[in-house]
Amino acid sequence: MNDQWYYQPQTIGTPETIGPLTFNQMVDHVLRRKLKKKDLVHSPTATGNQWIYANQTPIIEAAVKKAKEARKESQKPTTPQVKPERPSPPDPKTRSFEDGWYVFDGENQHGPVSDSDFKIQIEKGWIHSRCHVLHLRQTGGQWQRSFGRKTLLAMLPYELQEKKTCPYCAELILKHSIKCKHCGEFLAKSSRVGSPVQSSSGDFSRKPIGAIGVMIGILVTLSAFGMKTTVSTGSGNAVHNIGLQQQQMMLLVIGVAIGVIGIYLFTKD
Numbered sequence: 001m002n003d004q005w006y007y008q009p010q011t012i013g014t015p016e017t018i019g020p021l022t023f024n025q026m027v028d029h030v031l032r033r034k035l036k037k038k039d040l041v042h043s044p045t046a047t048g049n050q051w052i053y054a055n056q057t058p059i060i061e062a063a064v065k066k067a068k069e070a071r072k073e074s075q076k077p078t079t080p081q082v083k084p085e086r087p088s089p090p091d092p093k094t095r096s097f098e099d100g101w102y103v104f105d106g107e108n109q110h111g112p113v114s115d116s117d118f119k120i121q122i123e124k125g126w127i128h129s130r131c132h133v134l135h136l137r138q139t140g141g142q143w144q145r146s147f148g149r150k151t152l153l154a155m156l157p158y159e160l161q162e163k164k165t166c167p168y169c170a171e172l173i174l175k176h177s178i179k180c181k182h183c184g185e186f187l188a189k190s191s192r193v194g195s196p197v198q199s200s201s202g203d204f205s206r207k208p209i210g211a212i213g214v215m216i217g218i219l220v221t222l223s224a225f226g227m228k229t230t231v232s233t234g235s236g237n238a239v240h241n242i243g244l245q246q247q248q249m250m251l252l253v254i255g256v257a258i259g260v261i262g263i264y265l266f267t268k269d
């Protein structure tokens with residue numbers, strides 16, 4: 001008697017009551033999709049004429065979830081998909097290669113190209129990080145994995161590499177140099193170069209915040225002066241209210257304080 005479940009399919013017309021059913025039978029009805037989410041369910045613990053939606057019954061919800069997982073499991077492919085292996089570049093030792101640059105992108109092999117043509121190909125983004133690169137004269141028949149533009153450009157002969165002038169001694173150095181080979185100074189990302197940049201960016205945000213602070217300070221101070229601190233008594237006389245006067249004083253102090261901080265931030269270098 002304790003395991004009597006009923007449900008009413010939400011169909012148009014007079015609802016039909018199905019039951020009594022055991023819990024296992026109810027689950028079976030869910031799995032066979034006879035009992036749906038929006039159907040009304042009467043559980044054994046329900047009192048009187050208490051019907052609730054199936055998806056509001058935790059025990060039924062759990063059964064629905066289980067059914068969905070079982071369905072997903074059965075739809076899974078039994079054999080794992082085999083990833084096609086990327087072909088390897090041809091062995092330079094077994095085939096006749098002329099000196100120069102070669103690029104292998106997994107399907108096609110380009111080359112030989114000259115240093116300057118290779119540089120153009122890097123700059124146009126034709127050579128990506130998944131390519132194999134071979135410089136026959138230098139690497140002696142070994143393909144290398146290319147790791148993007150920066151690495152590829154660094155593989156070029158010195159004359160073709162990107163350059164800049166050292167900010168300390170004005171000598172020409174490689175663009176991605178960390179240390180100048182002429183004067184020995186450290187370049188990008190060192191603390192010496194980084195610190196002045198940081199303080200100048202601080203100035204940019206401090207000024208507007210200071211200006212806003214001054215304006216807010218003035219507004220708060222003015223509103224404190226405009227505040228009414230008197231209350232009218234029953235007999236028609238106006239008297240000062242100590243509480244309101246204290247509030248006015250407080251507002252005045254806050255307004256002046258914000259204004260002073262604002263001025264400080266605005267004028268500080």
Ligand SMILES: [Zn+2]
Nearest residue numbers: 166169180183
């Ligand atoms: Zn230098």
